[in-house]
Amino acid sequence: MNTRGAKMEARSSTALQVTLTVNGVERKTSIEPCVTLLDLLREGFNLTGTKKGCDHGQCGACTVLVNGMRINSCLVLAVSRNGSEITTIEGIGLPNELHPLQEAFVRHDALQCGYCTPGQICSAIGLISEGRAKTRAEIREAMSGNLCRCGAYIGIVDAIEEVVAAPRRKTVP
DSSP states (O other): OOHHHHHHBOOSTTOEEEEEEETTEEEEEEEOTTOBHHHIIIIISOOTTSOOSSSSSSSOTTEEEETTEEEEGGGSBGGGGTTOEEEOGGGSSBTTBOOHHHHHHHHTTOOSSOSSHHHHHHHHHHHHHTTOOSSHHHHHHHTTTSOOTTOOHHHHHHHHHHHHHSSSOOOOO
């Protein structure tokens, strides 16, 4: 664990035990009550695919799935999700077997610098599983909390539309 991560391990009387299932693996840790889920994932568990963007819940770079629902992990205290199932980009697809949404992102050039891509993919998986991606307008509205500075929005919406329209394949991790 890096120096910043070492600070995350709680050694004070305010430390709380947290158990999370992250990408299918149960993880137990002791943390301070003020640690966000984003910081625990990145610094405590070294899962750096989830990005820290604005740290105010406005950009969506930190989007992960908690019990299948998409959330901005920078706005959530890790202790509040004790017992939850967390899916980060590292838990979606495999290098030789991409998730259908990852494949579609590649096909539609829905990524450029890639910084926002993990949050975009997690958010898209969440909105598909929520059944909120029926039309292009609904996709655009539901994805409006995930910003892309490179402007790959057309490719992102095209990729999501493709996966929604495809015959039912596994689209949830």
